[in-house]
Amino acid sequence: MAETDTSTQLELVDRDFHDDPHKYYDRWRAGGPVHHVKLTHPHGVPCWVVIGYAEARAALTDPRLRKDALGAAELFQRNGNHSLLLSDMQSLNYHMLNTDPPDHTRLRKFVNKSFTARRVAALRPRIEEITAQLLDGMAGNDEADLLRDFATPLPVTVICELLGVPYGDREDFQGWTKILVGAVGGPEDRRRTSTEMAGYLRKLLADKRIHPGDDLLSGLANESDAGDRLTDGELVAMAFLLLVAGHETTVNLIGNGTYALLRDRRQFDALRADPDAIPTAIEEFLRISGPVGWATLRYTAEPVTLGDTTIPEGELVYIALTAADHDPDRYSSPGELDITRNIAGHMAFGHGIHFCVGAPLARLEATIAFTALLDRFPKLAVAPDFTPSWQPSLLIRGMTELPVRPHG
Template identity: 50%
Template structure:
């Protein structure tokens, strides 16, 4: 990596968004060289990258190899919908852990396979089904607040942001209550692993768990939960999901169904509590909660970078030539802080025009769990603010999740 020089001649990057030059060497930009500051707050680095161009070759922290990183908003939206960027790594000889150890899923498939899988799951996981969850989501929210509020202070992640979506998705999938604590630990290891070995073991254990769960549901007959319905869902031509595909679908529903929402609620509350003017604005008019959640998604989205895509053929993105077989990482967080799309992007403003953000992706891989995440976040934020009028930070947030996939805090101390 080339020199990094601030305007005052000192090293560092905080507070100089777009002002400094990051030179890209033949080996790419070593993002690990920015240290722990990059994990805590990557936005200044992404801003400086955008100032040099919308696409860069980078080496993520703790990686030996490089990948292309898209940081511009227009380029990200175009790349997310570009059929030349494949999600199925087997086309270039790669196989992800989830595909290898659990089964094929929407995140590692392309049309026509993706079209078939999404069509089958959409027959069971409908907007009507999500809307029917509204009373239950409110009840779970109220129960969690009933347990939390008498204590006067809590870790918002542990007491509220995590158990809400975890309970919802486990009930939706039909996961027994006794298994949910282990379920949580394993799912976190797959998206923010504490070590390479723990990630592998988590995938192995989840694969075995889903195999047993699916067999139990087959034997029990119709049960009313989503996984039972998926087992029996049949297309017009008689097509059904295979055992491997059912495991893959259960896995992706688990991840899309709760990991993102945990981060959305936590980061959203943190944004409000660190922007008191916006908090006052929302408290004065709770009808703004939908807009507030969309700004939370834009400002500090729960997924930092989309899962890898691979160039199925040579192509050009943002003036950079991508060779066939090269990997591409699309920066959702980076794109949503692009000043060319969102003026003063580092300002948290629940009244801004947030349309076009890519927090849930774009195109055929747009997040299947987005409607459920929005329902849960809106319910959680509104109920928390209504029932805890004195809500405030009770210390610094815990460490940010490792890796470059998820964007979220491990803990958020609050009081009221």
């Protein structure tokens, strides 16, 4: 098959994309599952976006679509964007999500040994305790911001305790996270923030090598596998990934899911009446409004055909997980919430070797959060006249606030 003529299919993706990405996806879908676009924000570099479910699933496991951070940075440089070549940005980016086998296999092995199912399950009592405390705080108010008062502090507290990061530093790393995932700020902010966060993590990890505690980062800093240890640079990048992914995605799973549920009182009441159905409902929340919009960057090491489109070698590729999970060829009436839906195979946590290592923790936190929230506040409602404002990030899909009335 001949390669697609890239000069005739370039579409612009503007800032309004974040308000309603499905407006774009629905228009594109009529023209096929793969599209050549130019992002006016944040970097203005042409790329390919995969929106079809079958094509996305295939792309996520295709070894010709590389994840290597240095290779991607070189492609950005070739297109006139030099920001990703900065040393501190590179040091944060070179984690297992941005590597290919065999490097990815080696890095993930260290995390899998520390981030076990047993360790996650043991967190349940503490997560329940934190949840109850936060809901107690909301109960005394006629109105609260669910993101600020509940959805954010819950996973932030959990990930701080799990990793061994001082909770008192949360405002710093949360602020850094918003900038580095593209939700706020510009290139200069990202350069400054990369330097600050890399320096913070280097100092934290150096201390854990000297004074280890009973936490995950201490384990990673001091663990060896057949004589192999993570280097200082690998540790910094790993800590960055676990800290950011360990709270930001869960914040927006809880926020997006609550908002979707509060817009359908019938399903809200049905779920309250049957709390055993909450785990299944959470999978539908993940499908209909997942916390990750586009999977992290890939690029073609050789021509790759997806559907009827052949993407040439040396092209940047994004897989729109939220678009794939709204593909009508996979899910009927994909824009409608259905907490009883069979959502097997949704891709909110990715697919293949890069499937989210923190998915079990996110599911546990969300199950505890929704169970307690619905039980505690049977009349929970969105504040009148609320219109969501979405973070301007391609990676993270989440609102900036969610004002609610706990008592209706």
